[in-house]
Amino acid sequence: MSLYKSLFSLLFLYIGIELHGQKVLTVTEIDMDGGTFTGQKNADINSTITLSFDQRELIKKLNAHGVKAGLPDNIKKLLDLFTDALARKQQWIRALNNTVVIYEKDKTTNLDLFLDEQSRIALEILTVIKADEKALGYFEEIGPAPWKQLTYALQKRINEIDSQIIHSTMYQDIRIRVGGRLMHNGQATPLHFEGLDNNPSGEFYEVERWRIMPTKEELEQLTALQQSIKDDPNTEFNLKQIVTSRYLSPIIDELENTLSTAWDSLRRDVNTTLESLSDHPLKTSILELRIVGEKFINSLPAKINYYKNIQKSPSFTLAGFIQSVNNDAKDFAEIRMSIIDRLKTIKQQLPNATNDVKIVVNKFITKFEKHLQLFKVNILTPSGLAFLTENKKINDAAFEFSDKVLSLSLAQLPSSSTSDLRYSGYRVAGDRVDIMLEVKKGDEVIIPERRSLTLYRIIPHIQPTVGVIFAHPLSQTAITKDVQMAPSYNLLFKGIFGISKHAKRRSPLFNTLLDTNFGVHVSSPDFDKDDIPELGFGVVASTLNDYLQFGWSYNVFLGKNYLFFGLRAPLPFMNQNVNVSSRE
């Protein structure tokens, strides 16, 4: 079945391996409902993006590059003392509490221990606060509340010393630039961040959350569908026919070919790499990767046969068919996660390998990822499966700063800055926000950091979809076969039930294939076959990025119940008639 083959390709499509380690730049999303999310892969399309900068981390990294503040030693010692004390505060609190508890268990025996412990802790704290006059002054400014006083005084002194550091002349040729862009259809629109650039604010555009009425394009699509169905001599099908109908089997064949050739090539690469690795631990990880891949490939023929042989099978039911679709989609998702995990493991093990091994494995990974891109490109034929595209990163232009991005000194860098995506112009789901930070010493870039966020419609909203359904009346009508094709319009309630907003921010799959939603349904079947469409209202459930829909409906004109399953526009066989609207 075509969907499965395409899904298989998607297992490999999205390989995002995140590097761990402290960062200077943190990206936080605040959505329209007030939710806050930090360090995620995806964000809601109408959110506000906040960039925050960790000054201490920046100074640490500059020091690591040999650029040091040149502060007097005693000041550096104070900074260490205060930072250390702040970290030890909880320990002191716990130790004092414990010491009292122990004393109170047996006052006679434990008196000396109590006095010693208490004294030790008090002396440590006193040493810190009396380390310099300012620290003591700040300590006594508030309270009496020992721990609040300690935090207040230490934090204030640390901030003062940090400020001394960033104004140090040793950093005078350090320059920082931070910028962002919105990628839509391969075109970049610069984002405006207060204090970081002079980019103008874009046009205000808020992706509508609660649209119920169809747009002009959607009405045109519905009209075109209606006409197309009217002109089509075959609008009635038996269910089994649909799967191997003229609409879907060319796609199955094409995928089968692509899959076997690509997998063969991939398998050869895996084997070559394994041979050259002898006994390296990485070999185990790559072997595991091959096992996962092969297990899946070997399970495919059975699945494909099921869908191909549906016509002959006496036990075919619509419910069983939909169940298979869902189960197989879940399998795909699991295998994809498994492959991503193994690739992650391989990349993590790489730094410990010798240079020779690193070269071989890096080559393998590059080839592997290239194969997976090829899967994607070959499978997405114009005849049908463009809707399964992930965001194409390959063709985007390199991100470069324009002269509107400010070049800031260490002292000029704000602690944070914000951009409201609603002022970044027209956007659709799947667009991407790129953020880049660059720290230069003179002409040399010494600290680069990049982030990307893919935009989806995550927070609760209504998603209208136009498509065709295959309606199955539950009582006698003029229809002679199982189902009749009819155009439909659904309003799906998204982001309300189902997959969590956290999951949707971590992975694109949860925004697309695995996203299941419910809604209300309108369609126009023609059960009495008089060429005048009737009106049906019902409820619908959708999955696989809304491409597969099913539900129950009621034909108002004829008073008949019907079940249906449906496909969403754009449709393989409809492209020539219908305006393909941008992916939503």
Add this chain to the structure above:
Amino acid sequence: MPRSCTLPSHPSEAVSFFHEILNRPDETLVLILGSDEVALNAREVVEAVIAENDSLFRYVNFVSVENPSLIVEELKNLMNDGVDIEDIDNFVFISISPYKNIISEAVTRTRFQLGRGSLTTAVLAAISNR
């Protein structure tokens, strides 16, 4: 809970009471000196500290000494960590370490008015004086 008490106003009773509380080996003493507005304010601050019941103050005894002259001589007899007892009229707090009863820190009225957290410093100084 931290404790609080008041030194009796009668001279001989005051002295014997003072010695009694000095004899408690686990207690840090903080004397609140005088009866002026600053001292009144100090007593209010101490009440709030007692209510908070932080573990640092658990074994502190806050002693209200309205007439410091009653125990000046006794104070001069104690071990001293650099506090000038002659200056007692300027002090609102004197902290005394547990067990060895070392006079550890004195907080002047001015210092207290500039920052109430000076009470914590005095307590820390006394506790650390082992």
